[in-house]
Amino acid sequence: MKAVRWLIPVGCLLLGLTQGLLLPLAAGAQGTSSRAQLFRVGVVVLNSGDTLRGPVQLFLDRDALAVTMPDSTVRTVSAVAVQTFAVRSPILPRSAYYALSRMGNDRARRLRGPQRYRQFLVYRWNHDRPTSNFTSPAFFERLNGGPVLLLRRRYLVERTSSRTLDNYTTPANRPTRPMQVLTTYTDVSDRYYLATPAGAIVALRRPKRDLLAYFPAQAQQLEAFASQHKLSFDTEEGLARLVDFANLLNEPSVQ
Template structure:
């Protein structure tokens, strides 16, 4: 029995260490988040176009473009009008989509032992073309008039465009209700572990160039289309569309745009 507990402890320590930070202060904080793509087309504010493999540094709103001569061109959002990417490279070191599912069944007594599986995020589609546009943004500080250029992913058509920003966040999890606090439990497993996941934040890009945050996507979107709110809500209900799902929310925004009076 002692040997079995020792083995389980080794497995769980390895899982806990592979998930990132090990200090309570890092819980629910943004982690450095970089995504790499095999190809891109970048339209600069000067009107020039560049192409090549691209790395998107999300926290800094910076892209690093590898040129044909293997030199690297670093560009901030202020220099970029828009860019399209494809061939996303999966990096399992950055995040763990199915953290709770992976923990289920490791040992009886785990708070996730009999927990139903969480909905999975969409898997990386290397053939998908993703479009990013630059908007001036107050970084969700509603009390500040200062805005700086930032990258937003375009998810719908216009004139009101559904936008998304992804962030990598670190969260804490307790390794069992009977092992509260910090330190290690009897299996040699840290009582508090940390994992990383991607968090979506949605926005509405308005024809004026302003960015409207959709902190509560359903409530805020219906408020933005107040005159058509009942029609939009009924459309979502009839088609079983989820306001928190990126793809389905894009359908809802496209429908909302179709209800707008033509200029």
């Protein structure tokens, strides 16, 4: 089964998203959790041809969406019923702001996520079980142009950080020993994949190794390109440029 690729005009999709900006965030969609990702603006195109607009909650662990409609009702759909969807304006769980306050600008931008429109496609996938022949429809975020696509599944995960309190006193105003304080916060975990023109999913478990293995004839040129432009094989930006460059090298007109 081949994945859906831009089956609706980009202009129509962005128009729907712009209209979605005018919709209020319904109370029924305000909750977030470590597994759910909430976006203020979303457009979901179903296989039936219907289009849903409103705040979108993405449950990546079960590949389902909950869309808050203009009348405040919530419609839930699974990946098997979805053709494509696009979102913007992510809402972070409250605990994520602890991570933002303690990390550098690069990681903070990564956790906040891009404010541009993000398109998701549906592919049949074995859920990273190499020995299994069973596949089911799953959501993947599209990160480049193609024909070989770079895809991502971004998970919200709970992490724990510890810090030491040196200067504090008890209610009786007696000094105490340093105390370790544990804080739980929300971070992101990205997993990258390639989608072949035939619709197969290739996991990039070790991105550099697996990307070069997929493009063996272009491996030397990809490494030189990464070195010349200071691109990382472990970031969205670096991988997207490298996959696009590999696609360019594979074009028949390029010698």
